[in-house]
Amino acid sequence: MADEGEHGVAPQVVAGVLGNLEVRWGDTPVPVGHARQKAVLAVLLVEVNRVVPPDRLIDRVWVGHAPGRARSVLRTYLSNLRRALAPTGITITWRDTGYLLAVDPDQVDLHRFRRLVALARAGGDLRRALTLVDESLALWRGEPLAELDTEWARSVREHLHRERAAARADRVDWALACGQHGEVLPELTARAAEDPWDERLTGQVMLALYRSGRQAEALEHYQRTRQRLAEELGTDPGPALQQLHQRILTADPTLTLPTVGTPPPAATPRQLSAPPSPFIGRDDELNHLHSALDAVKEAATVIISVLAGAGGIGKTWLALHWAHRHADRFPDGQLFVDLHGFSPAGDPVDPAVAVRGFLDALGVDSNRIPTDLDAQAALYRSLIAGRRMLIVLDNAATSDQVVPLLPGTPTCTVLVTSRRKLASLIDRHGAHHLQLDVLSQGEARALLVERLGNERVAAEPDTVDELIELCGRYPLALSITARHAATRPNVPLTEFTTELRDLGLDVLDDDDPAASLPAVLSWSLRGLTSEQRVMFALLGIVPGPDVTLPAAVSLTGMSLPRTRKALHVLEDASLIDRHARGRYAMHDLVRGYATTLAHDLPESVRALALARVVDFHLHTAHTAHHLLDPHRPTFQLDPPAPGVHPPTPADAMAAMAWLQAEHVTLLATQRTAAALGLHHVVWHLAWALDDFHVRQAHGRDALVAWRAALKAAEHLPDPAALSRAHRFLGWACARLELHEEAAEHLDRALALAVHHGHPAEQAHTLRALASAWGRRGDDRRALDHARRALDLYRTLDQPVRKAIALNVVGWYAARLGDFDTARDHCHAALALNRQHSYPDGEAATLDSLGLIAHRTGDHRQALAHYHHALALYRTLGNTYEVANTLNNIGAPHTTLGHHEQARAVWREALELYREQGRDADADRVQRQLDDLDNTTHHERST
Structure with a gap:
């Protein structure tokens, strides 16, 4: 531990807690600083060889009155202590989550006291027990932690006084059993006068008097106690004291001095339940547990593995299968207890009951088991110290249930199952956490x-x-x-x-x-507050496969901190899972159970919760859409409902990221809105998602969204909503090559726009018709609709829409061979797009100019325009047009003989078309690649 002294023997290190706080190296005191620094040392000595997080140190030393830079001050104290203790071999190091003071526990009087008492209680030799307990009590030199007056120190002192009193009471029992009633009687009489309410002490006095031949005095002492209890407390002595009184009255021969002997050695328990049959899979989890078991050889602490997961996920199956599989590694026995943390049995098992069960299994006579839980736990740890045993603690509710059952020796291995993560076992005891999921x-x-x-x-x-x-x-x-x-x-x-x-x-x-x-799932709700239960139920009906924290705030109407706390509790209970990017999800069956609970809630609670979360997604999608296309006309929404706090994405890129993350949820929100009859929400969500759907080539989703919006529009008072719904639905159909349905909706949209006198709506629909006819291969008819749209835009104050129409006219003019007209219109469009900072329109126009350059023989200029358009489309996240422009780039590369470049862009275009489900476009590009391969092969062969 330290350098050897003059005679080659290392001086003994003694840390005193049971009296004044001090550290001595041999006979030399070690200065440990002022009161606060001593308090830090005291905490670490009480928790010797255990990790103590900084926050716990600060709380125990300052008790809510920590200085502003408490952590910095704490580090200074610890640095000072390290220097002071360096000669003794006592070390203070940082371990993962906190500080650990390492020293042989026997060198700290507190831990030596506890070990000696535990050994005394564990052994069967009563005279040796007396020797051990006398040695332990001799370590007390006064008031524990006498120099410290913190709340924590006072609490520790109170607890230690109880431990000392329990040890003294046990000592009297052993002394009486050894025939020392005469020696202990004066002490007992004095203590009984100080504490007349202690019935155990009263019984010891009566027994000592009886065995000293003073039966009448024993009976008289009982009567005085009974009378005092009746007069002052209005109660009778307890059953044990009454029974002893009756036995003394009848001179029960069993009260005579028993023979002091040595009990049989501790039993070898085999408490594992039968292994599950059949047991399937879980190879990764079994390997994880096996690795932890192999680590026992090098471990300085008990190996604890916590199997966590939802009810019915197979935790106990796995634990028992593994335990039976490795039973030969634990020749000294296996202990098993179902702690009933989550079961139909009612309340969880009290740790005292579980410890008592283990002591019984280890063969301890019931008369030798102390009443105090700490004393029982110490006896239990003493009995299994150094033994190679497995302790399986099944179905734990809390860490508090588990800690008293943990052994103190690394030869033992503990396997815990719980629906909760049991965080303090991980933080304080270094437990290995293994979260079980569903089967493959x-x-x-x-x-x-x-x-x-x-x-x-x-x-x-x-x-x-x-x-x-x-x-x-x-x-x-x-x-x-x-x-x-x-x-x-x-x-x-x-x-x-x-x-x-x-x-x-x-x-x-x-x-x-x-x-x-x-x-089984219902048992997981035990311990949840009513607020947390309501949240769990509402999560069952929230639209979409998962939920974020901001959406959950709106769903529940709670504050952000309360919502975060509730989500954490549900996650800890294995009712929800937290995935990447702060998304919370449930297994489908757990969600099904939550949904049944939601239907037990008042209708008003469910309706308001759904309305809030729908409003949250609607407003955020509306804002995101405006960031993607600030030039598209906006529609006024009602203010968010009370308790709804929609976020505002920082820019277009953030808006695109949010829409991508929430896409499935937004579609589900639209379905929920339709079911609730929120027609304006259904329509507005289709509109807010449209630009995203076009850019990301979500054609089928756009079709479904606008079909729902069309039904909703029939219930809206604004006639333009119906016209727009037909227009957007028609354009969605056109992109999916549903030409007849597209024409039907677009023609209907145009008729409605004309009927209601909406020139802008007429222009938008004519432009959509131009694109629809172009997709059908009728460029002449497409150009006619494009010109009519342009004529209308020229009468309106919508320069960006005018630029779009100019480009459409230019595109179809180029496809028909009228390159001068095409070039003039596209250059005019490009200027307007740049003037009004509309990158979408600029990219489309550059793509058109690329076509014009290619068709007129300027292939290098065509590549320049196409690459500029491609860069803009990539920046905008418009993968739909990225695929088209990549396809267009291949043509001038092929003409210039750049076969490898053409092959590269077409392969990328092919991959995108396939991802987007655009089969006709993919087939066309595949034919282009095949033709290119044939051409290359022919050129090489000739």
């Missing part, structure tokens, strides 16, 4: 094969795949379904699949709560 597809199929037989599963492979999907690969759901099928061998699996599809969670219910997924 292969594991789920293997489970069904094991339960139903390979022949039955192989006979309906598609049905089995659907059944696994409906069960969400959730182990308990699969087991319940397999039980239904196995007990009905003549029923086709398709019938069970149909029931799951139609009835959902109801099929997985059962009168036996342990075999009912809804019941």
Whole structure:
């Protein structure tokens, strides 16, 4: 520990806590500084060889009155202590989450006291127990931590006084058992006068008097105690004291002095429950646990693994399978307890009950078990010290349930299962956390094969795949379904699949709560506040597959800190999962259970929550859309509902990122709005998503969104909404080559615009018709509609829309060979787009100029225009047009003989077309690549 002294023996280090706080190296005191610095040392000595986070140190030393730079001050104190303690070999180091003072616990009087008391209680030799407890009590030199007057120190002192009193009481029991009633009687009489309410002490006085031949005095002492209790507290002595009184009255021979002997050695418990059968998969998790077990050889602390996950996910199965698989590694026994943290049994098991159960399993006589939990835990740790044992703590609710059951020796391994993460086990005890998820597809199929037989599963492979999907690969759901099928061998699996599809969670219910997924999930709600339960229920009906913190704030109407806290609690309870970018999601079956709870809420609560979250997404999408295309006309929305705080993306790039992240949720929000009859929301969401859908080539989604918007528009008072819905739906159809439907909607849109006298709406629709006819290959008709649109735009104050129309005219003029007209119109469009800072229009116009240059033989100029357009489209995130421009670039490269460059851009275009589901465009590019390969092969061969 330290350098050797003069005679070659290292001086002993002694740290005193049970009296004045001091450290001595041999006979030399070690100065440890002023009171605050001593307080820091005291905390670390009490928590010797354990990591203490800085916040806990600060709280215990300053108790809510920490200085402004408490962490900096704390580091200074610790630095001073390191220097002072350096000669002694005591070290203070940083370990992951806090500070650790490392020293042999026997060199600290407090820990030596506790160890000696635990050994005294664990052994069966009563005379040795007396020797040990006397040695332990001799370590007390006065008031513990006498120099410190902090709240923490006072709390520690109070607890230590209770420990000392318990040890003294045990000592008296052992002394009486050893026939020392005469020696202890004076002490007992004096203590009884000081504490007349201690019934255990009263019983010891009575027994000492009786064994000293003073039966009458023993009975008289009882009567005085009984009378005092009756007069001052209005109660009688407890059952134990009454029973002792009766035995003394009758001179019970069992009260005579017992023979002092040595009990048998501690038992070797084998408490593991039967291993699960069958057990399927979980190879990664088993390997993780195996690696932790192998680490025991080098570990200086107990290896603890915490298996966490939702109810029914298979934690206990995994723990028991692994425990049985490695039982030979624990020859001194295996302890197992179900702590009932989440079960139909009611309240979780009290740690004292669990410790008592372990002491019974270890063969401790009930008369030797102390009443204090700390004393019981110390006895338990002493009994298993140095033994190679496995302790399985199943179904824990909290860390407080687990800590008293942790051994103190690294030869033992602890395996804990819980629906919670048990953070303090990870932070304070270095536990290995292993979060269990659902089974893989292969594991789920293997489970069904094991339960139903390979022949039955192989006979309906598609049905089995659907059944696994409906069960969400959730182990308990699969087991319940397999039980239904196995007990009905003549029923086709398709019938069970149909029931799951139609009835959902109801099929997985059962009168036996342990075999009912809804019941198992319901136990996870214990310990949640009513507010957290409501949030869990509302998360079941929130639109979309997941939710962000800002959206959850609007959903619940709670403040941001309360919402964050509630989400954390639900995550800790394994009811929700946090994914990347702050998104919270539920397993489908858990969500199904949450939805059933949501329907138990008052209708007003559900409706308001959905209205708020719908409003949140509508307003944020509206803002994002405006950032993407600030030149498109905006529509006025009502202010957000109370409690709704939609974010504002910083710029167009942030807006695009938000829309990409929330796309699926926004589509679900539109469906929710339609179900709630929020027609204006349905329409506005389709409009807010349209530009994003075009840029990202989400053609099918645009089609669905605008079909819903068209239905909603029929209920809106603004006639222009119906015209616009037809126009946007027509344009969505055109992009998907649904030409007849496109023409029908666009013609209807134009007729409505003319009927209601909306020239701008007429111009927009004519431009859409131009593009639709162009897609059908009728460039002449497309040009005619484009010119009519341009004529209307010239009468309106919409320069950006005029620029778009100029470009459309130029494009179709170029396709028809009128290059002078095309060039004039496109240059005019380019100037307007740049003048009004409209990069979308600039990119489209540059693409048109690339076509004109290519068609007129200026291929290098064409490449310059195309590459400029491509750069703008990439910046704008317009992957739809990126694919088109890449395809266009290939043509001038081919003409110039740049075959590799042409091949590269066409391959990229082909990949994008396929990703976007644009099969006709992909087929065309593939033919171009094939022709290019043939040309290259022909040139090489000649």
